[in-house]
Amino acid sequence: MKLPALLRRRAEPAEVGGVARLDRRTKNLTKRLHPGEVAIIHHSDLDRVSAEALVASGAGVVVNAVRSVSGRYPNLGPSILLEAGIPLIDDVGEDVFTLVTEGDRLVVDGDRLLDTEGAVVVSGTLVTTDVLEEQLEQARAGLSDQIDAFTLNTMTYLREEKELLLEGVGVPEIRTKIDGRHVLIVVRGYNYRGDLDVLRPYISEYKPLLIGVDGGADALLEAGYKPNMIIGDMDSCSDAALQSGAELVVHAYRDGRAPGVERVESLGLSAVVFPVLGTSEDAAMLLADSYGARLLVAVGTHYSLVEFLDKGREGMASTFLTRLRVGSKLVDAKGVSRIYRSQVKGWHLALLVLSGVVALVTALAMTDVGGAVGDLLLARLRDLAYWIKELLT
Structure with missing residues (x-):
């Protein structure tokens, strides 16, 4: 099964980056991750729920110390990140957890992670749609x-x-x-x-x-x-x-x-x-x-x-x-x-409310009490219009 054509048209990212957040447990990391930050994880076979949590947290870049697709089975996480436009750098190595400290500012340039002075901290594999498609194809063979x-x-x-x-x-x-x-x-x-x-x-x-x-x-x-x-x-x-x-x-x-x-x-x-x-x-x-x-x-x-x-x-x-x-x-x-999606639209409800109001007004107008109330409302509206006119002049 091929990845969506939309992913194929997505261009590879240029330089991006931000504050680094690290955790070997992805679900713990997403609790303190802020939009635009660099999420550094250790997650073999990145699953769908974890990827959706990274997307919801607004990760700017995801850097994985290990391979996001190990080849055991066609896992769902990496494609979710790519669909969301989040760059994924894979297999940068365990050293990333000692070379990077929480809160460091980093720049991601292609498959490399740089510090603010431009020095390479770690490098790995930039997961593009073609790379991911090849990995998933191999994983399907091992099912x-x-x-x-x-x-x-x-x-x-x-x-x-x-x-x-x-x-x-x-x-x-x-x-x-x-x-x-x-x-x-x-x-x-x-x-x-x-x-x-x-x-x-x-x-x-x-x-x-x-x-x-x-x-x-x-x-x-x-x-x-x-x-x-x-x-x-x-x-x-x-x-x-x-x-x-x-x-x-x-x-x-x-x-x-x-x-x-x-x-x-x-x-x-x-x-x-x-x-x-x-x-x-x-x-x-x-x-x-x-x-x-x-x-x-x-x-x-x-x-x-x-x-x-x-x-x-x-x-x-x-x-x-x-x-x-x-x-x-x-x-x-x-x-x-x-x-299943509700077929009731907003304008349906508005029309229902409007028809109820029209029916109520019509019913009141047909009675003596309704007529008196209508006259009173008209009088109050005329008073309001006169007050606004005096205020403006």
């Missing part, structure tokens, strides 16, 4: 190996988590009442904003229990909703989300280690620990299903094979089995915003 690995991981997960999947063994005690309710599970994934917006009538009518998976809690807050429960590692959600009053469920490793508990306790909060081998979105679905949710509506969760691989976790195989476990209860809202 069969990834499918084999995905299958192996699926079988491993099934062996280790069969009691949880089949009988719900290991699900923690929670105070939130779920039985018989609709549950909306929000992951800050693909198209989550658009799908949440389209689901507003559903949320208003059915009042589902709202579960935010890590950063999905902030997505709910941004949309004007308060999460009832937050599940995850607690490394992607804000303090405001954690302190919103939602019940907190920390996703722990299978051996019981739960790094997220430390952050929760540092805020003076308490949390339930849920050890499960899969992802946090799997934990949310399994928890809701085990406690008798009537319907599960998922926003921003992963669905296709490429999306599973784009998540960058071998454990994404668990999501496949989790979906089999919850079965027909699950309704995936992914892409709803793409196939």
Whole structure:
């Protein structure tokens, strides 16, 4: 599959640059990145969600210490940066994190990163549309190996988590009442904003229990909703989300280690620990299903094979089995915003309001009271016109 022709026509960037921001974790970097700054990351197989976060943060340039396309699979992130017109310099090396300090002013010239005096700090590969297309073509050829690995991981997960999947063994005690309710599970994934917006009538009518998976809690807050429960590692959600009053469920490793508990306790909060081998979105679905949710509506969760691989976790195989476990209860809202748009236009509403006003005025005019009110309004309008005339003269 070829890249869009629009990308082919985009010219390579001339000299650009700005203040440098560095972080080995892209999601941490985007929280403090300002428009026009140089984002220096360490992100092999740059995924779509991270790329969209870089675009939303207004990155002027993205410099990656490693290859943004490793060749494992055709990941989606680099093409999103190019579509947004953001230059991408790849594989500049690990030294960039010692040679550049946060706040340094840098200039990007082609595939080189320069200091303010023009000295070369590091250099790499400028990812153009032709370069990216070649890399993705090679990555597509390696998809069969990834499918084999995905299958192996699926079988491993099934062996280790069969009691949880089949009988719900290991699900923690929670105070939130779920039985018989609709549950909306929000992951800050693909198209989550658009799908949440389209689901507003559903949320208003059915009042589902709202579960935010890590950063999905902030997505709910941004949309004007308060999460009832937050599940995850607690490394992607804000303090405001954690302190919103939602019940907190920390996703722990299978051996019981739960790094997220430390952050929760540092805020003076308490949390339930849920050890499960899969992802946090799997934990949310399994928890809701085990406690008798009537319907599960998922926003921003992963669905296709490429999306599973784009998540960058071998454990994404668990999501496949989790979906089999919850079965027909699950309704995936992914892409709803793409196939459904409200057909009500602004001028439709204006016309409706105008027709109502005309009908009201007509009805009043047909009565004695309406006539008296009309005469009074006309008198007041004449007084206003006379006052304005006197004021101007």
